[in-house]
Amino acid sequence: MSITIRIYTVIFLAAIFPAFRVMAANAFEDNVFDLESAMQYCKETELEGPEGIWEFVEDETQVLIKKESRGGNDYDIVIISTPDCRLKPGDKIGSLQRSAKRGKYKMNLFVSRNMGIFTDSRRCLAEYIDKEDAMQVQPLKLKISVRTMWFLPKFWRSLRISFDNPAADLPHGLLRIYPRNEPTKPIYL
Helix, strand or coil, X not given: CCXXXXXXXXXXXXXXXXXXXXXXXXXXXXXXXXXXXHHHHHHHCCCCCCCEEEEEHHHCEEEEEEECCCCCCCEEEEEEECCCCCCCCCCEEEEEEECCCCXXXXXXXXXXXXXXXXXXXXXXXXXXXXXXXXXXXXXXXXXXXXXXXXXXXXXXXXXXXXCCXXXXXXXXXXXXXXXXXXXXXXXXX
8 A cells, every 4th residue: 555545544544433533643743763763852852841761770661751742731751662572662651740849740651551552551650850860750559557456466466577678768760861961061179
């Protein structure tokens, strides 16, 4: 099929089926599919706030955070590179939504894919720290506690188990790769 026939087919299907409207909108966006095209996007665009190239440190995944393609005030999170074979460069895996507090965002990340469409997003808090070129992420926590005094109170008083994992206190999040905040003037000692 030639390209013009494909374009007319997508437009026709978008007019008939609502699900194809999303595909049609995404088909005409400028695609970011590797580190080079992401850097080109960053160089040609006036970046604001958290926009730029970031790395999920624990997952060795690089993403581009850019203004959402629909023209709103939120940001899209787009895969650049990842060792996860279920994801491909250019996939939009989530979004950042502004909040009332400067530097704090609601981060939505998709956790599953059904028939090629990302589904089931999880929400967490992302705090952008400009000075450190970092974004700390705090996921939703579920705490369940049972008062041990209700069941076998003498047993629980005699048994105490605790452990301390200092690595568990390290913050989770992203580090900015490009553009980094560099001092404007050299610092002389």
